[in-house]
Amino acid sequence: MIKSKTKxxxxxxxxxxxxxxxxxxxxxxxxGVTANYFQGISSGFxxxxxxxxxxxxxxxxxxxxxLAFSCLIMTLIIGLPAAYGLARNPGWLSRLLEEFISxxxxxxxxxxxxxxxxxxxxxxxxxxxxxFILVGHVLYTMPFMVRSILAVLASIDLKTxxxxxxxxxxxxxxxxxxxxxxxxxxxxxxxALTVVTLSIGEFNLTWMLHTPYLKTLPVGLADSYxxxxxxxxxxxxxxxxxxxxxxLMAMQWxxxxxxxxxx
Amino acid sequence: xxLLIFSIAxxxxxxxxxxxASGESEAGWTIYLDILRKxxxxxxxxxxxxxxxxxxxxxxxxxxxxxxxxSRNRFKGRGILLSIMTLPLAFPxxxxxxxxxxxxxxxxxxxxxxxxxxxxxxxxxxxFLGYLYFSIPRVLLTVMAAAEKLxxxxxxxxxxxxxxxxxxxxxVILPGLMPSLxxxxxIAFATAMGAFGTAFTLATNIDVIPMVIYTEFTLxxxxxxxxxxxxxxxxxxxxxxxxxRSLSGTTVAAGG
Numbered sequence: 001m002i003k004s005k006t007k008x009x010x011x012x013x014x015x016x017x018x019x020x021x022x023x024x025x026x027x028x029x030x031x032g033v034t035a036n037y038f039q040g041i042s043s044g045f046x047x048x049x050x051x052x053x054x055x056x057x058x059x060x061x062x063x064x065x066x067l068a069f070s071c072l073i074m075t076l077i078i079g080l081p082a083a084y085g086l087a088r089n090p091g092w093l094s095r096l097l098e099e100f101i102s103x104x105x106x107x108x109x110x111x112x113x114x115x116x117x118x119x120x121x122x123x124x125x126x127x128x129x130x131x132f133i134l135v136g137h138v139l140y141t142m143p144f145m146v147r148s149i150l151a152v153l154a155s156i157d158l159k160t161x162x163x164x165x166x167x168x169x170x171x172x173x174x175x176x177x178x179x180x181x182x183x184x185x186x187x188x189x190x191x192a193l194t195v196v197t198l199s200i201g202e203f204n205l206t207w208m209l210h211t212p213y214l215k216t217l218p219v220g221l222a223d224s225y226x227x228x229x230x231x232x233x234x235x236x237x238x239x240x241x242x243x244x245x246x247x248l249m250a251m252q253w254x255x256x257x258x259x260x261x262x263x
Numbered sequence: 264x265x266l267l268i269f270s271i272a273x274x275x276x277x278x279x280x281x282x283x284a285s286g287e288s289e290a291g292w293t294i295y296l297d298i299l300r301k302x303x304x305x306x307x308x309x310x311x312x313x314x315x316x317x318x319x320x321x322x323x324x325x326x327x328x329x330x331x332x333x334s335r336n337r338f339k340g341r342g343i344l345l346s347i348m349t350l351p352l353a354f355p356x357x358x359x360x361x362x363x364x365x366x367x368x369x370x371x372x373x374x375x376x377x378x379x380x381x382x383x384x385x386x387x388x389x390x391f392l393g394y395l396y397f398s399i400p401r402v403l404l405t406v407m408a409a410a411e412k413l414x415x416x417x418x419x420x421x422x423x424x425x426x427x428x429x430x431x432x433x434x435v436i437l438p439g440l441m442p443s444l445x446x447x448x449x450i451a452f453a454t455a456m457g458a459f460g461t462a463f464t465l466a467t468n469i470d471v472i473p474m475v476i477y478t479e480f481t482l483x484x485x486x487x488x489x490x491x492x493x494x495x496x497x498x499x500x501x502x503x504x505x506x507x508r509s510l511s512g513t514t515v516a517a518g519g
Contacts, residue, residue: 024362108457115277
């Protein structure tokens, strides 16, 4: 019965890890809807903390949504043609460029933010506008969009398809619109969901780039952890979970689908 | 290409500027030696590496055990366990810091259910748990992807030849997983080294590299040192993730 003993040990480790990851989430949800967390759940459930969060931080939630949406548009406008270009011209130069734009994945956001501040910090109009944060988010999410599209495009015979269309008289723009984009769609979808999920949760770059008038959702979270009572901080975290968890699930579904297609 | 213009303007040039800024203090380029010579920075470096190493090994042990179990057994509730363990992937470091406070802070669960005063959220243990929370899902996904590719026939064969379960793990499973384990370990280590969000909420009194970069920059206005530490940290995490990628072909965002 040694085999079952190993199984029990494995199961114990798995369940302990699950508890470690999940119990604090439950605690945070509970604390967010409890009238007085210090007294415990017996003090009753309430939504007043969630409303309080809405009063205090609605602006930061909207700013994060606007940033995520703009970030998505930017990564699409820049990333889609770039991924197409990289897929059409494979070679060491393309590899090098792909490596280079992937740097923000490996270099901590804090270092990137310092770099941006060093170069553009003195340009007041730019420094204090929300587009400064947007640049950081686009920088960080771009590699996910480009690689996601590239993986799908690399798995199809783009050249033959395009040549076929060209012989039938399709212009370059028509080929891009009618062949490249539909074929890349699973990659675009997976990339888009990844970009939005990451942009909404981004803290490391944003904390350095933000100004007191431009707080994003995670910056507001850090702010509430430092200065608000536990119930408000928890309610705000609850709002964040409600926003991010469906996005994460959609992202995992879309990525798995794109991966299946590109294999 | 617009991508080229964008990345030169907002990636290449700022990084070059950051590098130049690191040499602009009175110390000049010897500032990089100061990191090793001045006890404050050296101790920070050692502590960061130690906590990151502890995180790496703990995450590897937990996630490999759980990952092998979840990929080898089909049972009711498996999907739920798997979702729970990958859910934290999208959580920023600050949120994870807060979750650790809910566990080990003054109003935390552990302090409430145990007699006496047990508060560990703001100590090195809290930081370690925060990093571990961050790393478990990332390591788990890498290990499970590799475990799916292992051939169960090899294990069967070893067992029929009379190998004990322990020997099967040591001689068959671990060598098969090794490239992915090294890759996952490198990811966990690099992530822990650069984790700012978690440290920001928990390490108010602990000097780890990201916190020191932050305080040097904002409080001491020691921009050259902040830049130098950023460059060193960036090169270390970049190199580690390059190794990880060459071994397993996966990309996981550092962040944190």
